[in-house]
Amino acid sequence: MDSLSIRELIDQVSRGQIRIPAFQRGFVWDAERVAYLMDSIYKKYPFGSLMFWRTKEQLKFDRDLGPFKLPEPKEDYPVDYVLDGQQRVTSIFGVFQTTIEQSDTSDWTDIYFDLTAEPTVQDSQFIALAPGDVQPGKHFPLKTLFDTTAYRAATQGLPDDIIKRIDEMQAVFKETKIPVQISKTEDKTTVAIIFERVNRQGVELDTLQLLSAWTWSEEFQLQDQFEELAEELAPFGFADVGGDTDLLLRCCSAILTGDASPKALMDLNGANVREKFDTVTNGVKYGVDYLRSHYSVQTLHNLPFTTLLVPIAVFFAVSGNREASYTGDQARIIDKWFWRSAFSKRYSSGVLRNLKTDIEQMAALRDGKQSSLGDFTFNIDEDFFKANSFGMGNVNTKTFLLMLAKQGPVSFISGNKINLETTLKAANRSEFHHMMPRDFLKKTKQDVYDDNILANICFLSRADNRKLGGQAPSKYRTMMPEDISDILQSAVTTENLFSDDYQTFVNERATALTKIAEHLCAKP
Incomplete structure (x- = not known):
């Protein structure tokens, strides 16, 4: 492993040899964190x-390196782009450099050595201060440490023991060596993999942000295109699609190349992307419309996996002002694939492999060719509903709620249809409640069973839940309409709910829910 002294790092950044690639997110550390470094x-x-x-x-x-605009590098020198450590590089350079002016909008705060701070293990001896808060003789400016003239002026007139302490502090920073790993390659695929593995946070295609930067960057203004798409989708609750750069880039690559991998995106031609970008936006817009109309998906958050949008966008990708269409047989195959992918958690692992298969088969279905879309094996049984707990953020709950929405849920009290657009768009816990209330189960000592399992959850507004309270089902039955057949059917339950026997109710409802799931997945 190589190393750099702080002086060497300052010099190389000042010459423009160390740079920040456009795919990095920018400098985000606050002044206190810089002081702690x-x-x-x-x-x-x-x-x-x-x-x-x-x-x-x-x-x-x-x-730019934080608030500092870097000069162009010398032509006969290689360039070092920071793949990991941008915040530290910017902090170190910003603290000690004295040659590059800050941008007019900069809120950079200088760091000082607090000469009165106790040298403890935990507390910082360095502090970020605005010019008006600096006390000479108490706060020593770090920006002078590597500037001989400025350092001499800053120490002038100070007591010898203080100067000695400052000299010792300066020596530490001058002697510090920063370890550096350097990847020397002209192969962008290798760089993409390195960047992905360094920055991965559970999403395999974080690399697509990197690739978008060097494939189009400002020349194509891809982000502007995404923002326009977000504005068009906002009235339908899908404004967040425009903010999901990874997802839109996957859609773009899948539609134009049939592959959503980093390599496929990297091989895209910028002119081709500009020319066919209307096909991409049509695919996304028609795909969103299909998700809303067929599965009651009201926001991106409702999808068990946001990746499900990618193959659907491929199917609906048409150019210009053409209107996307589909046959009944095509819709049945898409629906089978959607529900099987959701219940099997298809995109929780092997994402790129499964996505490539689904993109290929979705395109074949769109073009009227033989397609095996959704023809993969998986198992669904009562345990899905009895072993999985309800939680708004997890995949199984999202799948379960979309399945319940498919049944056309109605109010337990009025019998009126629940406004799924409002309820699902809110995407919060308040519109879903326990059919066998927790308080009731505790009072009857049936709380030995998990009351938060999916099989005990239904659509129930906060207002309805307040009226029904924590009463036994046999008690709150009196507040329901006389004819409750539609209510029970939409909630996938029977009169057995009012027997107040939790375990019997759970077993019966889990069986009924499993049959519906099997039907949606077209299980034989």
């Missing part, structure tokens, strides 16, 4: 290594 360096605590990608080819677009 300085304290860690001073106390010789581990503060991590940097990772650079060294290349002879400068990217067409890159990012």
Whole structure:
């Protein structure tokens, strides 16, 4: 592993040789965190290594280093792009450099060594201060440490013991070596994989943000296109699609190449993307409309996996002003695939492999060719509804709620249809409640069973739940209409609910829910 002194890092950044690629998110640390980094360096605590990608080819677009605009690099030098450690590089450079002016909108705060702070293990001896808060003789400016003239002026007139302490502090920073891992390659695929593995947070295609930057960047203004699409979808509750860059890039790559992998996106031609971008936006818009009309999906958050939008967008991708259409047979196959993918948690692992298969088969279905879309095996039984707990953020709950929505749920008290658009768009716990109330189960000592399982949950507004309270089902039955057949059918239950026997009710409802799931998945 290589290393850089702080002086070397400052010099290389000042010359434009160390740069921030456009796919990085920008500088986000606040001044206090920068001060703590300085304290860690001073106390010789581990503060991590940097990772650079060294290349002879400068990217067409890159990012400023926080509030500092970097000069162009020399042509005969390689460029080191920061793959990991941008916040630390920007912090160190910003604290000590004295040659590059900050941007007019910068809120950078200088860091000072607090000469009165106790040298404890935990508390920081460095502090971020606005110019008006600096007390000479108490706060020593770190930005002078690598500028001989400024350092001499800052220490002038101070007592010898204070100067000695400052000199010792300066020596620590001058002697510090920053470990650096350098990847020397001109192969962008390799860089993509490195960046993905360093920055991965559970989403395999984080790399697509990197690829979008060097495939189109500002030349195509892809983000502007996404924002326009978000504005069009906002009235339907799907404005968040425009903010999910990874998802839209997957849709773009899948529609134009039949593959959503990083390599496929990297191989895209910018002109081709611009020329056919209306096909991409049509695919997404018609796909969203299908999700809303067929599965009551009101927001991106309702989808068990947002990735489900990608193959559906491929099916509906048409150019220009053409209107997307589908046959009854095509809809049945898409529906089978959708429900099987949701219940089997198809995109929880092997995402790229499964996505590529589904994209290919969805395109074949769209083009009237033989398609095996959704022809994969999985198991669904009563345990899905009895072993899985209700939680708005988990995949199984989202699948379960869309399945219940398919039954056309109605109010337990009025018998009126529940407004699914409002209820699902809110995507919160208040519109779903226990059919066998927790208080009742506790009073009757039936709380030995898990009361929060899916089989005990139904659509029930907060207002209805307040009226029904924590009473036994046999008690709240008196507040319901005389004819409750539609209510029971939409809630997938029977009069057995009012027997007040939790275990019998759960077993019966789980069996009924399983039959519906099997039907939706077209299980034989």
